[in-house]
Amino acid sequence: MTMSSTLNIQNLTVSLRSGLPLLGQVNLTLEPGEVRALVGESGAGKSMIGKAVLGTLPPAARVSGGQIFLRGQALDRLNAAQRRHCVAQSAALIPQDPLTALNPVRRIAPQITDPLTRIHGWSTERAQARALDLLERVEIRDPARVMRSYPHELSGGMRQRILIAAAFAPSPPLIVADEPTTALDVTVQKQILKLIRELQKEVGTAVLFVTHDMGVVAKISQKVSVLFQGRVMEDATTEAIFTNPTHPYTRALIAATPSYADPSRSFSPVPAELIAQMKSEIAKEEVW
Amino acid sequence: MAVPLTCPQTDPAPALFSVRGLRLSFPDSAHKPLFAPAPRIEVLKGLDLDLPKGQITGIVGESGSGKSTLGRVLVRLMRPDAGQVLLNGQDISTLNEAALRPLRRNLQMIFQDPMSSLNPRHKVWRIVAAPLARYECGSAPQIGLAERRDQALRALERVGLDPGFGERYPHELSGGQRQRVGIARAIALEPEFILADEIVSGLDVSSQAQVLSLLKSLAQEMNLTIAFISHDLSVIRHLCDNVIVLNRGEILENGSVEQVFSAPQSDITRLLLDAIPLPELDDKWFD
């Protein structure tokens, strides 16, 4: 670990109160300006990693082992209030469920600008200008109208872009992006990925990018963690993942990606035998 | 010079839905003057389209182009300003709720946003079984709770969730698992039509492959008609028979998937195709 890592997760274990582990011995690092993709099937624990970092684990789950360092600060050494402050200052979330994340009875504008004025101490004018600027950069066509709209008056993709703009507005050192482009058409998606790259360069934002789209992984990330049942199966550079994946599960995930370019290629779920084999290996470890 | 057709003309599949001259607008609350009604924004600007029976029709187009609004009109969650929506020849665009009731079990939908459509206080199997109870009370024989539970568990199994998931609550599921519960609930009723609005975009590739082959086989086995709204053109190309491209409330293209994808007529379709990130390394992709 270097002191300068934006995020450093060591041997993180998250368990349900019943003792059932959701994450087991997860290790990963994220350097400033780096995008790390978290991939793996539904239920693998991708969102759970983000929640552990942000301190938003569901009540049924708790961190039962390991450590998280956010910009060098060990989060478990802080009390709850300090921790909330530290996380609010350094990290922002683009949530997986964009349609329920916005407050339905408030207009859009304050939902973006409130955190800027309250947490980051900006003036109202500066916050407003920043919000408009970012709405434009996420390709919202009529930002002034959208600022005054209520969430139900906007399409799914528009709401998702508002959450993206809100997360980027304070230029935080870390963004946890939980499937941030699932509701977007590909042209807007490309624009968003471009924006992430710009912010990466401009302010050194690091992004933990949860996605199931191996095409997006190939274009945006530099590192990849492949998860299965809460374990990291493979941690490698994006280049290595696509040129020389070492774990059979990684190869299976790439093979399961439908390809527009090659419609004749059938794509298939990850083989059941491979899943069974990986499960039995994990079960063996858990006997300890 | 006319080229003679070499292949025999086959009858096109009859349409489950025929939509003619469909218009819809919303009040624009952001620009409402203080003492006058809000101006209206036109969202669907006179659409004509058919959804052939037993086929899957993809609906694509940029964010805000009106895809979800069109879908909501088809299942009559919204009433259009003008135009006809013929379902098996019957215009449903102006029917009131009582007249719609018997049609509703046939028109199922699965939405983009699984969490807000699942009752958080009910176990998963109850959520999937709920519509079975509500609809079986007409002429069809009543079925008991135990049987409904079995049917619900079977529907869950079809979407790749083992029976243990039936005992969980929605908040105990991952995003992809919740989405599959929504699909299970819609197919449990074996309807004639399913509107699927961005249902696989939140799924990992492996569950996506499962759900897509499931939809495909359901469409064939049950002669199910599906309107499949998605921004994922790779998925559309693999799954759908036809595709409609919407742009700002108008139809840009409408044809078989092969036609539209191999020879796109409009720049917007071409732009969409070019922006697809393929799963391979490419330094120049952003340029």
Ligand SMILES: Nc1ncnc2c1ncn2[C@@H]1O[C@H](COP(=O)(O)OP(=O)(O)OP(=O)(O)O)[C@@H](O)[C@H]1O
């Ligand atoms: N509140 C909860 N109580 C119990 N189990 C939970 C809870 N929330 C999530 N889980 C379980 O934890 C595991 C990891 O969930 P997580 O949301 O991290 O998955 P994910 O990898 O993000 O999947 P997806 O791609 O579907 O979003 C899943 O098996 C899920 O069922």
Ligand SMILES: Nc1ncnc2c1ncn2[C@@H]1O[C@H](COP(=O)(O)OP(=O)(O)OP(=O)(O)O)[C@@H](O)[C@H]1O
């Ligand atoms: N209840 C409403 N009141 C006012 N405007 C609305 C309402 N619902 C939708 N709109 C507007 O109608 C347009 C079309 O919305 P719709 O949800 O149909 O888009 P979409 O094509 O499904 O987009 P996406 O891909 O982002 O989901 C948008 O400009 C949206 O702001």
Ligand SMILES: [Mg+2]
């Ligand atoms: Mg998740």
Ligand SMILES: [Mg+2]
């Ligand atoms: Mg929509």
